[in-house]
Amino acid sequence: MTRKYWLSIIILISVIYACNKDAITERFAGFQTPANFPEPAYHFSTNEITQNKFELGRKLFYDPLLSRNSTISCGSCHIQTSAFSHHGHNVSHGIDDKLGTRNAPAIMNLAWYNSFMWDGGVFDLDLQPVAPLTNHVEMDETMENVLKKLKASADYPSLFNKAFGEQEITTAAVLKALSQFMLMCVSSNAKYDSVKRGEGKAFTEEEQNGYKIFQQKCNSCHTEPLFTDNSFRNNGLTPTALDDKGRQLVTLNDQDAYTFKVPSLRNLGYTAPYMHDGRFYTLDAALEHYNSKVQQSATLDPLLKKETIPGIRLTDEEKKYLLVFLKTLDDPSFLKDKKLSEQ
Structure with a gap:
């Protein structure tokens, strides 16, 4: 073999390596704000998105090691094909198949949220995972045990070192890595978004x-483009035997009784059942609630008191058109995004 031949081979290998490296870089573009979205609320300055941290967060998200008996992961109740909700379950099903009291909310577009959980009991995304990790009907573990298991594993010490530049695994690092994964769960490619960005599609x-x-009739609470205003409202649901008083359990303020976080309407086609307790299995039932079943109460949202009978009057034709529009908020690409899938 001539020197020229080997030189050509080396150059070819270098080109292939460079192309693959570029492809890897293109696959992970970091966090990007969609053109039709507002600026995020999350504090990226304290937790800058990197590929290593994101990949660590993804591994943690899908790892049942984080639960008491290594049977339940975050991904068990937040399933990608259901827009990271627990489709088909009215309330969460956790460790030992124990039932929670509320519907598992979808994980999407959390970078624009300033509070978390149905009652807003968590105010920072970096703290949010502590709630399901330690809840006795969800993952039923302690942070101390989580750290012990991660430190004793074969893979995690080197992964944390690669992501955070230190061998020691800390609670803060675990929570920040999980935040990185959740922050990257951005759903912004529904037909609605394409129309609003002028990408050639029209309603x-x-x-x-x-x-x-x-x-x-809906935009006051489900404000575009996130389709939530992040507020807490009493939407007139009849209390169940559990008598969940929602945000009042956090604030201890009587004015917050039976108020819950306004959920996003994005990806409703994949996230049934609906409401904080999953009582409605169809969107038709949810719309009919607002049309005829809103219950009067001391803390009922004022927007539902504008007429003699509380609620939002909807004709059958209006409900039909609303359902057609809501389908434009479904984002199939979000459910198939490989970077968010279990690796």
């Missing part, structure tokens, strides 16, 4: 009719 006549009805 059909029925979708446009539904959009107009939505803007008139």
Whole structure:
């Protein structure tokens, strides 16, 4: 073999390596704010997104090691094909198949949230995982034991060192890594988004009719483009035997009784059942609640008191068009995003 031949081989290998390296870089672009979204609320200055931290967070998210008996992971109740919700379960099913008291909310677009959980009991995403990790009907573990198990594992010490530059595994590092994964769960490629970004798509006549009805009757609470205003409201649900008083359990303020966080309407096609306790299995039932089943109470949201009978009047035709519009908020690509899948 001539020197020229080997030189050519070396150059070819270098080119292939460079191309693969570029491809890897392109696959992980870090956190990016969609063009039609506002600026995020999350404090990225204290937890800058990197590929190593994100990949560590993804591994932790899907690892049942974080639960007491290594049977339940975060991904067990937050399933990607269901927009990271627990589709089909009215309330969460945790360790030893124990039942929670509330529906597992979808994990998406959390970078724009300033409070978490149905009652807003957690105010920082970096603290949020502590709640399910330590809840006795969810993962039923302690942070102390989580750290012990991670430190004793074959892989995690080197992964934490690679991500955070130190061998020691700390609670803060675990929580920040999990935040990195959740922050990257951005759903912004529904038909609605393509229309709003002027990417060549347009609403059909029925979708446009539904959009107009939505803007008139729903947008005050489910504010575009996130389709939530992050507020807490009493939407007139009849209390169950559990008598969950929602945010009042956090604030101890009587004015917050039976108020719950306004959920996003994105990806409703994948996240049934609906409401904080998963009582409605169809969107038709949820719409009919607002039309005819809202219950009067001391803390009922004022927007539902505008008429003699509380609620939001909807004709059958309006409900039909609303359902057509809500389908434009479904983002199939979010459910298939490989970077968010269990590796």
